[in-house]
Amino acid sequence: MTKKSNNRPTVRDVARVAGVSTATVSRALQSPDIVSKKTRDAVFAAVSETGYSVNTAAQMLRRNRSGTILVILPDISNPFFSKILSGIEEVATRANLTILIGNTNGDSTRYANILENLRNGRADGALILNGEAPPDGMLPEGTPAVSISERLDGTPYPHVGTDNERAAFDATRYLIEQGHRKIAHVTGPQDNTLTKDRRDGYVKAMTEAGLSDHIRLIDGGFVYSDGEHAGHHLAKNWPDTTAVFCANDESAMGVIRSLQQHGYSVPDDISVMGFDDVPFARIFQPELTTVHQARNLIGQRAMEILLEQLEKKPFSTGSVYLDHRIVSRNSVAGPRN
Amino acid sequence: MTKKSNNRPTVRDVARVAGVSTATVSRALQSPDIVSKKTRDAVFAAVSETGYSVNTAAQMLRRNRSGTILVILPDISNPFFSKILSGIEEVATRANLTILIGNTNGDSTRYANILENLRNGRADGALILNGEAPPDGMLPEGTPAVSISERLDGTPYPHVGTDNERAAFDATRYLIEQGHRKIAHVTGPQDNTLTKDRRDGYVKAMTEAGLSDHIRLIDGGFVYSDGEHAGHHLAKNWPDTTAVFCANDESAMGVIRSLQQHGYSVPDDISVMGFDDVPFARIFQPELTTVHQARNLIGQRAMEILLEQLEKKPFSTGSVYLDHRIVSRNSVAGPRN
DNA sequence: CTGAAAGCGCTTACAG
DNA sequence: CTGAAAGCGCTTACAG
DSSP states (O other): OOOOSOOOOOHHHHHHHHTSOHHHHHHHHHOGGGSOHHHHHHHHHHHHHHTOOOOHHHHHHHHTOOSEEEEEESOTTOHHHHHHHHHHHHHHHHTTOEEEEEEOTTOHHHHHHHHHHHHTTSOSEEEEOSSOOOOTTSSOTTOOEEEESSOOTTOOSOEEEEOHHHHHHHHHHHHHHTTOOSEEEEOOOSSOHHHHHHHHHHHHHHHHTTOGGGOEEEOOOSSHHHHHHHHHHHHHHOTTOOEEEESSHHHHHHHHHHHHHTTOOTTTTOEEEOSBOOGGGGTSSSOOBEEEEOHHHHHHHHHHHHHHHHTTOOOOOSEEEEOEEEEOOSSOOOOOO | OOOOSOOOOOHHHHHHHHTSOHHHHHHHHHOGGGSOHHHHHHHHHHHHHHTOOOOHHHHHHHHTOOSEEEEEESOTTOHHHHHHHHHHHHHHHHTTOEEEEEEOTTOHHHHHHHHHHHHTTSOSEEEEOSSOOOOTTSSOTTOOEEEESSOOTTOOSOEEEEOHHHHHHHHHHHHHHTTOOSEEEEOOOSSOHHHHHHHHHHHHHHHHTTOGGGOEEEOOOSSHHHHHHHHHHHHHHOTTOOEEEESSHHHHHHHHHHHHHTTOOTTTTOEEEOSBOOGGGGTSSSOOBEEEEOHHHHHHHHHHHHHHHHTTOOOOOSEEEEOEEEEOOSSOOOOOO
8 A cells, every 4th residue: 555656646546535436526627517416516625625727638539539639730930820730729619629749841751650640549639731642541541631722632621721813813913903914923832722812813813904925924933032033033033024923922922022132122113912911011111002801810710620520520521712802012013114 | 349549559559460568569669679689570570561650649648758949039021030930840850759849929928828738748858939928937947948038037047049249239230340339239128138149249349449428329130120120219319320239130121211211321321230130231222241150050959958957968058159340341331521 | 225245457476 | 487457547438
């Protein structure tokens, strides 16, 4: 009967102090309404007295659920993801779920390691923001999952994001309405569904406006240096362009700097528009005109759909789109002359 | 003998396939070198055949360890933290430890909820980046923890960061060496150890250079709008200032924009220097001269010290400082005339 | 409304 | 080097 070295109180300790069984302690804690008020009070008092806190491992083992959801993203430092994360957290917290963040860094080995959390029971479901479908066999069949932002073609998971084609269409229309005709588009990275959708929206808007002769596509990417290269390309090859629609804000900033180095003034000589409305878009000079995505709501909605899956309720399949809007700031003006 | 509904293979399944006991399966997986090669091979083959993955909950319960460490920070979207996080992750991954991120958002209720992960066994130790000591009783005694960046005065936890007083001293010296005399300092938020240390370093450098008459302190903070206010204050009250040292990069950007709105040119009329070297410092115009902190190394070192605590090895107490350096860019020049 | 008992899937002293 | 068995701390069908 020697004392255990680890003194963390357990249900047994609480039961002893409260004068009830461990089953009753568990019930009072998990389903307070199915025990008598007297019992409930006694148990709660015993919990404070002992400083009891449930042992999550035991609970997970017994329930066969971790109460954790895995958020898979390519780069946690990318400001695009932080607001989505907040939305996810809000809903998860309300549902008493913990969030585990898996940062792939674009590395497939890391991605595989992260997915392991679903196989070993550390997480019950996943929110996939990295745009890459889990390789076959890496996920137990029927694992609840939702893809965010990028669609995961050929996958059964529901998807939440922005209607990118529509948003790109609206952005291009916006430039046309400012009087621009020679409008270029700097795309995102190849083999990305976002890139395709935004490019399609741009092409569609140009075509519908009878400007198909002015379509100018430049291969880009989502980082600053991609924008710099694109700006250089633009200055060299299409110097008479009056407006550029970029696939995201960061590349738009690179385009602007590069254009400035080539002697252009933005927006006086050339207008530049981004996509995302990251926090820095307001601080950058010129303040960036861009497409705002409802990132917080996207995160919330995705988490809600995952929750429905976890609870075996019917859930929406296919894509859910949240509203976007154009944010007018200073990087776009009418064409000169 | 009905089939269980949940088909995840267990050690029993692996044991049956490999023709050994569950104890041996566990040994082959956890300490491959203490079983015979023949057994090891049989177990590994059985693992692939069955698609076995350890049940983390059972493992945690049995070992009384979660293999997870908790990283507590105020704001995950703050770029200052992301590189520190990478450093932490690198070391944690090498040690086969999972990271759980707790985002307090400066909310003490959330902070308390996050600390609960240490009491319920979901995490074995903590890395504290939010500058706030856990309230008494919120952490089981002897919980391994390390504070990062901000010191936690009155706390037994080791600390890893930058020697802020020294770094601020160096930054101020740098401005003095460029020929500046009337140098202002925009501080961080009150009641923050970083603020105190950086202010002290500034005052010390000014005093040592015989410039104590030119000490100009402006209460600031770590966000953009704090900088804007400070810039306004500066323009109104000390218009002949030729250089400003700001407590961080974000506030330095606010100071610059605000000064520009007051008609100053940076750095021609006035030089502005930041602190941190966040990623955006290179994109901002003018590119920001600042103090680089070894954020990745700070994260690594902190995780290493936490690891030593977890393994009950002796570990360094007190503060560990990693080297900082001045990064010269375009927001600082010599004084006009 | 409550209790006694089984069992979730591991790991590890103990014995050989 | 290996196996049989106990037990980590919960929760929940079962019985009353």
